[in-house]
Amino acid sequence: MSRTVQTPSIASPAQPDYRRRARLARLAHRGVILLGSMLLLVYVLGPVAWLVSSSIQTEKEIVSVPPHWIPDEPTARNFRAIFSAGEEKVTYETRKQVDASSGGYIPPNAKNLLPAMGNSFLVATIVVILNLLFGTPAAYAMSKIRYWGRNGSIYFILLTRVVPDIALVVPFFFVIRKLGLLDSIGSLVITYLAITLPFTVFILLQYFDGLPDELDKAARVDGCSRLQALTKVFLPLALPSLVAVILFAFLTSWNEFLFALMFTQTIKSQTVPIMVAAFTSDFTISFSFINAAGVVAIVPPVIVAIVFERYIVSGLTAGAIKG
């Protein structure tokens, strides 16, 4: 459909020469698309493929020069260590067996990765739920109710989105210490809510704006209260944008690093990014193990994103067209 830019109009009485030029143009067009797609695929997938490939290499292979792009003898050793909770004993001897400069040993805190994933999942889920509970009614009110100070409240939402995360770290640190929430999941829920809620309200607001006001009036005439109009009429219609919001809040919480670095100290509250970063700071650790940890850390968000692919695009569509 959108190829109209290129397709020659069929109606025009075509001279042979004109027709040949049009065919050439079409061929060139397809060539450009093919080339572009290939480039994009390599650019996007290349780094990830290398990460995955090196995560299943043995220590001997991973330090080969030049690198083995495809492992000769793939091994699941690293993943076993993560999932069987540090089965491999680490002693001075096992550590000495391998070349110290290249690492090659699996750290004892490998077993912490799964609990950290549990923490991440819990935090992300709570943040998503709170976002929906607080964000949806606010967005509905801003879009459909004409109240005094409506524009002001919209600007206020935008303003809170503009504050850089790093500027929030110091004050949050004091507040959370005072609340006694350091090293607890609660500290992360509070901070992540602060950084996701403005976005949630903003995207839902754009979506509700796209739905006609008449829907609201009709529902009210039929005897719905404001709350019923929201839950019975608008929520079902807003499903795609709700999915987009859920995804965004989930991914943001799953991926957040800075606040988690500041406010968590033990495995009681540490999340996946912190655990992964902790692995990388040990210089004797096996490279392939770090890469395996990276692979494990990206699997859940990637699955979530791909499953909801169609909803993301339609959800964001609604939000962005009116920009």
Place this chain on the structure above:
Amino acid sequence: MPELDSATAAGISRSARSRFGYEERSALLFLLPAMTVLMAVAVFPILYSLYLSFFDIKLTRPNRAPFVWFDNYVELLEKPLFWTSVGHTVTFTVMSVTAVTCVALLVALLLNEDFRGRRILSAVLLIPWAIPYIADALMWKWIYDSGYGALNGLLYQLGFIEKYKVWLGDQHKTMWLIANAFVWKEVPLAAILLLVTLKSIPEDLYRAAKVDGATMWRRFVHITLPSMRPGFMLVLIYETMIAIRHFDLFFVLTEGGPGNASHTLSWHIYVETFRNLSFGAGAAMSYILALVTFALAYLIIRSLGGSR
């Protein structure tokens, strides 16, 4: 929590019934939870950091924090390292936002075409978006690795380099390498936002232009680009915010080094606050960063217009 909110809301509306009608009352009810949260978790910290920035707080002497007026700010502006980090932040932001926008535009134009495999391509494109920044950093650190990295391996096998290089140890290359890791991760979201505006351009415009004999290039310049203005605005604002405050990649890849080559403002705040433990100076810097970011967002909205 909800009971409390409705109670306060009812209280307020009863006391001012003349002013607040039914509309106002229900709006207040709906807004209160979100507004309370935002006040507590976004407005309060910013005011609090303004307040902190007037004190000389050091965790090394916890019980004494003298009020020092603008000393934190003055000291900050006098330090050359601060200005170095401002320079680096500007370089990084301009570099990466430009690259993200250009690449995303090409990707969006590609995905707007109708061809076989487009769906798969757009699903694959989501992968970088879903990857945590820390995993992104880790992946690129491994690729740039001086001993066994893929970049060295590839260039060596293709015959571009004679021997392996210490990529991240090169003062002139570090920023480019970090920016590349940033762009790789940010292009998908930017491309989706641009694609959405592309799809909203009515076909008739192109048809009319074609009848008038406009070439493909002219149609692109006079129809496509202007219609994408809201998309560009969204992308520019979002990416500028993200780039200017970016921290994770610097933390994992270089820790501000080599030397000061990647010492950016957000890294500077981190070092001042959590390594030198001078919270007042950190707060002052955070406050400056917040103001600058806000000013930038305002400028972008004003110059590209169109939004509320």
